[in-house]
Amino acid sequence: MTITREEKKRKTKRAIIKAAIHLFAEKGFDKTSIEELARAAGIGKGTIYTYFQNKAEIFYAFCEDQLEFVRNELAEKTDPGASVIDQSMTVFMGDFIHVTRNSEFGRFFMQQVLFPEERDKNNFAEVDNKWLELLLSIYQRAQERNELRKDIDPLYLAGHFYALYILVVSSWYSGRIEREEVEPAMRLLFEQAVEGLAPSAALQTV
Amino acid sequence: MTITREEKKRKTKRAIIKAAIHLFAEKGFDKTSIEELARAAGIGKGTIYTYFQNKAEIFYAFCEDQLEFVRNELAEKTDPGASVIDQSMTVFMGDFIHVTRNSEFGRFFMQQVLFPEERDKNNFAEVDNKWLELLLSIYQRAQERNELRKDIDPLYLAGHFYALYILVVSSWYSGRIEREEVEPAMRLLFEQAVEGLAPSAALQTV
């Protein structure tokens, strides 16, 4: 019985996350109070704060749970033989659909992942890394196939596609595009990025 | 004296914004309470809510004030003769410096502009449009000079650059890059976008 304490802590933390997964999904983040969360986890209100610094941090744990699952799934779903664009579309559209399934969740998630507060910077590191690995593998393979320039750091390649993805998600949240327009807009942007925004060399010499 | 009421309302609203500009700049958004704001504006707490729906909306008014000034300035600063990349750098770096002058302000601003809540969607419309006009004029001129492809909707061209800008800002907020790296990273991304991510036609045919 030496590990009683640590074991118990792990269990309590799990209980909080479990309650969060349940309550956030059911009532949304804002509508779920810490007190409810505590009650559902069978502990006192104050105790939550020995496990998480604030409500947002509980949300991060919730996200990890959600996203690890999704992104593992996406890693399998992508066809390594398809074109970069098709692979990118599979991954980013899959992510989009999941992230925006609950629009409130998606908004908060994007806000926090892209522009985290100082104290939260490291909260997404783990999930982020898995996501990055997935992206990097896609773009590295594309470089090997000579589908993408080899003189660009794969991190930058991933950045380009990710940036365009963010833009599309933002456009949807801002009401500039409708849900049905997301896919075609994203594909068009990806194609343009691959081809380049400058007139092609052939045309330029004319 | 027919317009007393409306005149007074305008004056009160101005007083609130003025108090906000002062207090937000001095103590930051989070640390400034509505009550303080009301006191500084010489009105009751509840009255604030006849002028603004919530605290965030006061922040929007504050933003408009800040940004209108900056973006007008930027519009003048950009040299219409320079390359698209140079012009883009001037505009986006100028924006970056201003938006992140107060890091807390910038974070909140980016979060709200990119992923607004349903009720806030229209709050930035006015400022947004001016910003967009500025960007569009840059990219349209570049198309005319044949520096950028004419078969891409200028809106999409602006989107590409804006997307990369967002990525860089996000990278800075996430601590993935330092302040000094912002400019070179942005420039590199812009160059890559213009040239395209695919190997050049010339190389491809080899």
Next chain:
DNA sequence: TATAAATCTCGACTGCATTCGACTTTCTAC
């Protein structure tokens, strides 16, 4: 000018995140 309707103003009130510090349980060292 008198009265009713509309609008505005206020601060007490509500609800919730977060803090605090008194109390309890577990660990450590003898």
Next chain:
DNA sequence: GTAGAAAGTCGAATGCAGTCGAGATTTATA
């Protein structure tokens, strides 16, 4: 085993955003 230290638990207290409704002021109608 036991005393004292360390860590964990709790809900009452705090602070703040946002609501409410009673009263004040302005406008519209006559």
